[in-house]
Amino acid sequence: MSGRFEPGRRVAIVGYAHSQVERHPDRTLGITTIDTVRAAIADAGLDVSRIDGFVTAALFPTAGDHARADGVTSVSANWLAQHLGVDPSYVAGFNGMGQIPGGVAIAANAVAAGAADYVVFHRALHNPRARYHGSATTEFGGAQQWTAPAGFFGPVAMIALAYNEYRQRYGATDEAMAEVCVEARKNGSRIPWSYWHDRPSSVEEYLSAPMVVDPIRRLDCDLPVEGVAAFVLTTEDRARHLPHQPVFVAGYASAMPTRHRVPMHWPLDDIMAAGSGLAERLWRHSGVGIGDVDLPQVYDGFSPFVYFWMEALGLCPVGEAHRVVEEGGIDSDDPTALPVLSGGGAIGNGRMHGIPQMLECYLQLAGRAGDRQRERASVAIACHSSPHLGGAVVYRADG
Amino acid sequence: MSDRPVPVPDEVTAPFWEAARRHELTVARCTACEARVVAPGSVCPECGTTEPAFRFDPVSGNGTLRSWAVVRQSFLPGFEVPFVLVDVELDEQVDLRMIGRLLDGVAAIDEPGLSVGTPVRVAFEDVAVDVAVPAFVLADGTDRTRP
Numbered sequence: 001m002s003g004r005f006e007p008g009r010r011v012a013i014v015g016y017a018h019s020q021v022e023r024h025p026d027r028t029l030g031i032t033t034i035d036t037v038r039a040a041i042a043d044a045g046l047d048v049s050r051i052d053g054f055v056t057a058a059l060f061p062t063a064g065d066h067a068r069a070d071g072v073t074s075v076s077a078n079w080l081a082q083h084l085g086v087d088p089s090y091v092a093g094f095n096g097m098g099q100i101p102g103g104v105a106i107a108a109n110a111v112a113a114g115a116a117d118y119v120v121f122h123r124a125l126h127n128p129r130a131r132y133h134g135s136a137t138t139e140f141g142g143a144q145q146w147t148a149p150a151g152f153f154g155p156v157a158m159i160a161l162a163y164n165e166y167r168q169r170y171g172a173t174d175e176a177m178a179e180v181c182v183e184a185r186k187n188g189s190r191i192p193w194s195y196w197h198d199r200p201s202s203v204e205e206y207l208s209a210p211m212v213v214d215p216i217r218r219l220d221c222d223l224p225v226e227g228v229a230a231f232v233l234t235t236e237d238r239a240r241h242l243p244h245q246p247v248f249v250a251g252y253a254s255a256m257p258t259r260h261r262v263p264m265h266w267p268l269d270d271i272m273a274a275g276s277g278l279a280e281r282l283w284r285h286s287g288v289g290i291g292d293v294d295l296p297q298v299y300d301g302f303s304p305f306v307y308f309w310m311e312a313l314g315l316c317p318v319g320e321a322h323r324v325v326e327e328g329g330i331d332s333d334d335p336t337a338l339p340v341l342s343g344g345g346a347i348g349n350g351r352m353h354g355i356p357q358m359l360e361c362y363l364q365l366a367g368r369a370g371d372r373q374r375e376r377a378s379v380a381i382a383c384h385s386s387p388h389l390g391g392a393v394v395y396r397a398d399g
Numbered sequence: 400m401s402d403r404p405v406p407v408p409d410e411v412t413a414p415f416w417e418a419a420r421r422h423e424l425t426v427a428r429c430t431a432c433e434a435r436v437v438a439p440g441s442v443c444p445e446c447g448t449t450e451p452a453f454r455f456d457p458v459s460g461n462g463t464l465r466s467w468a469v470v471r472q473s474f475l476p477g478f479e480v481p482f483v484l485v486d487v488e489l490d491e492q493v494d495l496r497m498i499g500r501l502l503d504g505v506a507a508i509d510e511p512g513l514s515v516g517t518p519v520r521v522a523f524e525d526v527a528v529d530v531a532v533p534a535f536v537l538a539d540g541t542d543r544t545r546p
Binding site: 259 | 474
């Protein structure tokens, strides 16, 4: 990569919509997606017929045994375009990890390249009725022959080993992580469509939550939900004719490569080494440094990611994130603190992947956060997944 | 014997599981660069050769703990919970890491206590006829695997 994202002020988000986040809605995911996307297009002041690009990341992120069906357990960009009845010039799907930054990068590139004038980027997440990650598989070939027969299976054990490494190395406590989860739920409780709307948590609730795989408690994990979010992207000149203040995609970066390991083995050193590489590329691509960022939104699908991202981005020294948290340093109501979970994150909204982070960047930078509007919000980062596998996008406010 | 999932060996990995059946731990070695690789694929992760022709050489089975976790909810059939998973660095090569069950039980986390660097050695669980899966025990000489 040569460096700077050249179209850094030419691709803008111009509208959005978000469905209610529910455990098991009556309607299929495809129907919710169509309605949410139509609402996003209307929010952008556009007619559906103007949309000529569709991008998503359709991964159904489960380790469990579930039948897959497009329009039900996931919604591809092709399915969406077909069911909206439009004739797009560009349709693409992101297949890697860090689905939100990956998809935003594809959408922004498509706009910048003129592949499409107006691109809808959506993310639709399904919640199966059976156990999300449960499997009845009794034979494992391929890479999983090295892990599943030994009982190492699924993402909770994966993050538990990495988090225990962090705890052993830096002395992080349960009480510090309680503050992370309480902060996410506090902010999520203020989001109207959040599953946890009006339902903040407490340190006591966190500390009494059952362990799933020690040291990961149930409340360290985002809750599987069903929900859809959609955004409309276009060029700056087109954005000038639309109702909302544009928010620019200033640059992005993804992680990798990581060391060869058995599947889902995430040593802390791997996470942080690849994470610091990601951060360097992010600064180069976006032309901003961490000191310019007034709205960092870190990913929290499992709560330890909050520490990993804070440290990888350089918001605090490596090994210090848990202390920053313990000292009240991520309280979004304190103007001097780092508002890393001001959008509620995945823990405060439900398993919407990196959507809460992206949406908080958009709402705050567009001046559309309502009662939650922050005074200073000009440069924002939305992170997703782990710093060694996912990605991040830098957004800039207009002006 | 148990209802635990079993490995399905393939052309490359068959020698590993054959040695495991005899309770012998082996690790793949790239014949081009001699690097040891846990979970070998089609390309050597060290030298990049697409013809690694991995061979499985015996290792000591000794290593040290890098991390651990207590599984209280198994997402697979056949495992009694709780059990301990350990992330082990094998002695033979820096950062050569395997994950397996620690057969000393959950109580060992507090007594004698686990820490990063605690020595362990390989042990094997016979999970089906002619199928054994590597695991670990603390290398302090105390057998905690029998009730």
